[in-house]
Amino acid sequence: xxxxxxxxxxxxxxxxxxxxxxxxxxxxxxxxxxxxxxxxxxxxxxxxxxxxxxxxxxxxxxxxxxxxxxxxxxxxxxxxxxxxxxxxxxxxxxxxxxxxxxxxxxxxxxxxxxxxxxxxxxxxxxxxxxxxxxxxxxxxxxxxxxxxxxxxxxxxxxxxxxxxxxxxxxxxxxxxxxxxxxxxxxxxxxxxxxxxxxxxxxxxxxxxxxxxxxxxxxxxxxxxxxxxxxxxxxxxxxxxxxxxxxxxxxxxxxxxxxxxxxxxxxxxxxxxxxxxxxxxxxxxxxxxxxxxxxxxxxxxxxxxxxxxxxxxxxxxxxxxxxxxxxxxxxxxxxxxxxxxxxxxxxxxxxxxxxxxxxxxxxxxxxxxxxxxxxxxxxxxxxxxxxxxxxxxxxxxxxxx
Amino acid sequence: xxxxxxxxxxxxxxxxxxxxxxxxxxxxxxxxxxxxxxxxxxxxxxxxxxxxxxxxxxxxxxxxxxxxxxxxxxxxxxxxxxxxxxxxxxxxxxxxxxxxxxxxxxxxxxxxxxxxxxxxxxxxxxxxxxxxxxxxxxxxxxxxxxxxxxxxxxxxxxxxxxxxxxxxxxxxxxxxxxxxxxxxxxxxxxxxxxxxxxxxxxxxxxxxxxxxxxxxxxxxxxxxxxxxxxxxxxxxxxxxxxxxxxxxxxxxxxxxxxxxxxxxxxxxxxxxxxxxxxxxxxxxxxxxxxxxxxx
Numbered sequence: 001x002x003x004x005x006x007x008x009x010x011x012x013x014x015x016x017x018x019x020x021x022x023x024x025x026x027x028x029x030x031x032x033x034x035x036x037x038x039x040x041x042x043x044x045x046x047x048x049x050x051x052x053x054x055x056x057x058x059x060x061x062x063x064x065x066x067x068x069x070x071x072x073x074x075x076x077x078x079x080x081x082x083x084x085x086x087x088x089x090x091x092x093x094x095x096x097x098x099x100x101x102x103x104x105x106x107x108x109x110x111x112x113x114x115x116x117x118x119x120x121x122x123x124x125x126x127x128x129x130x131x132x133x134x135x136x137x138x139x140x141x142x143x144x145x146x147x148x149x150x151x152x153x154x155x156x157x158x159x160x161x162x163x164x165x166x167x168x169x170x171x172x173x174x175x176x177x178x179x180x181x182x183x184x185x186x187x188x189x190x191x192x193x194x195x196x197x198x199x200x201x202x203x204x205x206x207x208x209x210x211x212x213x214x215x216x217x218x219x220x221x222x223x224x225x226x227x228x229x230x231x232x233x234x235x236x237x238x239x240x241x242x243x244x245x246x247x248x249x250x251x252x253x254x255x256x257x258x259x260x261x262x263x264x265x266x267x268x269x270x271x272x273x274x275x276x277x278x279x280x281x282x283x284x285x286x287x288x289x290x291x292x293x294x295x296x297x298x299x300x301x302x303x304x305x306x307x308x309x310x311x312x313x314x315x316x317x318x319x320x321x322x323x324x325x326x327x328x329x330x331x332x333x334x335x336x337x338x339x340x341x342x343x344x345x346x347x348x349x350x351x352x353x354x355x356x357x358x359x360x361x362x363x364x365x366x367x368x369x370x371x372x373x374x375x376x377x378x379x380x381x382x383x384x385x386x387x388x389x390x391x392x393x394x395x396x397x398x399x400x
Numbered sequence: 401x402x403x404x405x406x407x408x409x410x411x412x413x414x415x416x417x418x419x420x421x422x423x424x425x426x427x428x429x430x431x432x433x434x435x436x437x438x439x440x441x442x443x444x445x446x447x448x449x450x451x452x453x454x455x456x457x458x459x460x461x462x463x464x465x466x467x468x469x470x471x472x473x474x475x476x477x478x479x480x481x482x483x484x485x486x487x488x489x490x491x492x493x494x495x496x497x498x499x500x501x502x503x504x505x506x507x508x509x510x511x512x513x514x515x516x517x518x519x520x521x522x523x524x525x526x527x528x529x530x531x532x533x534x535x536x537x538x539x540x541x542x543x544x545x546x547x548x549x550x551x552x553x554x555x556x557x558x559x560x561x562x563x564x565x566x567x568x569x570x571x572x573x574x575x576x577x578x579x580x581x582x583x584x585x586x587x588x589x590x591x592x593x594x595x596x597x598x599x600x601x602x603x604x605x606x607x608x609x610x611x612x613x614x615x616x617x618x619x620x621x622x623x624x625x626x627x628x629x630x631x632x633x634x635x636x637x638x639x640x641x642x643x644x645x646x647x648x649x650x651x652x653x654x655x656x657x658x659x660x661x662x663x664x665x666x667x668x669x670x671x672x673x674x675x676x677x678x679x680x681x682x683x684x685x686x687x688x689x690x691x692x693x694x695x
Contacts, residue, residue, distance in 0.1 A: 036519060036524070074655050098408075171668075196670045203672070204620055204626070207421070208415055208418045208419075208665065211414050214545075232620060232621050233527060235621065240538070257525045261527065261621060261623075265528070298523070
């Protein structure tokens, strides 16, 4: 009897102890993105909402993990991003930084995270260098990258017969990477690049560059820019009669919020590549509806969806390892398959690349659309094994 | 086909014309700044935000009240001008006896507050505003396709700029205004209500900014930051032209638009800085600006 009682006590004590041990795991997540500039609608506060939803959906509190979310504005500047990242890691006890749109800022945070041995889950930035030459054991690149965009939209346009390309490129890390990757796709498919113009980022008047593209004799103008720059480029291309004149526009990175700002009248027919759209299946619809309720009725972009899924997977790894040691958590994140309502099942590769399907969408005409945010029809699915750059082609030092 | 500086002349004409179009926005905005600075001695950093408000008011008039572009072209400047009058009466008028720096800080702060409020309400990606049907489409000029709307922008800005210059430099009202700047006490002694004159001048300067905003709404993304991006360039234009010089700001506005347009052809990466390089050179050689009167 005594023995049984002792055993029970020990078991209870053990449970309590282990419970206490887990309850001591408190993680601090830093959402670092653009809160006021050109990328604020596609990441911004919506990404913070998404991170909070991940914490709630994971039931972190019941699992004994206390989560605190902090956020900051990096103003799309690498130096500001570096300063905040250092402050967060050194003084504020942040364990993981998520989102970070603007490739130059993302590359800066990538370096600091590695130096401090923390965790970086990028959703917002495009450059494929994050899992290429600049790859880091501490970084996961979740949502999309320039290689995937180039192969999605780029291939689709070349297949549709648009062989001669002119690039309108935002003059910084992201635009240059996107132009480079798309050029490779176009040339491999037998097309050619007849001209390129690099515009200052961010810009507002693109008519001059568009006119150069118009007189270049290209079949298609590839927009290697994003956010407000893409919106203004497309708006002005329509104004200068470029699309009506037979030249096609390839928006290499277009977000749902960009289409919302352009209006379907101007944006209709645009082909684009994304990894998530709210109206894909019951899971995405249910989640997006909850998101919209918390975010002034705006539907989520793929970047915000990626923040949700990334945080969710991180918390699963923290639970599985019973702590937040960055090396152990990163190993667990790469070992466990990922699963969530938004991206379905996937994996994280050795080089930090998150692997899932990508989709080719076409923007609906005003007649096809049933109302606000009903903007895309799905044209094709790019299966996960073809959507991203093969592991051995990225020149990632971790892989060799 | 012969080439000029490495590009076909047709392309060059096209680019010059585009430069002129951008120049019209610079001219309209720097004109408002010059009027306000010349007559009030206030460096109005809220100008960019007021330009943005012009575009947003046009959007609101259309979407909430169904009022079209043409009416908005008149109504939006009036509405934004009235907010300017209120700002001048409540805040700016208290700073006239202080250093320039206080006015600058106040208007800069106001610009941040206004932009923040619009950003909270409407987000950053912007709102769609269609070109009015009467001005959609374009003409083929042989060397380029000129959208009718852009042609309209150049024409109407030229008219507004020249009319403003005429009123200030050649009419009796303008003479009062200039006199009130030189010696407010004396002009007041002649029975002219100087504070009211100043308030209305500020309102007018603000209305000019809002007018440019309405012109911009169909071609640029209507978003809360649209003015913040532009205002820095416009200040450079004003400095190059000479603070407070009406004609200077008009000529410099159009001229710098042309230079920027050419930079976009020959060295696109540098098109964002070319105006500031010119500003630095002008400040070194002629600190009062090209058309400014040395103090």
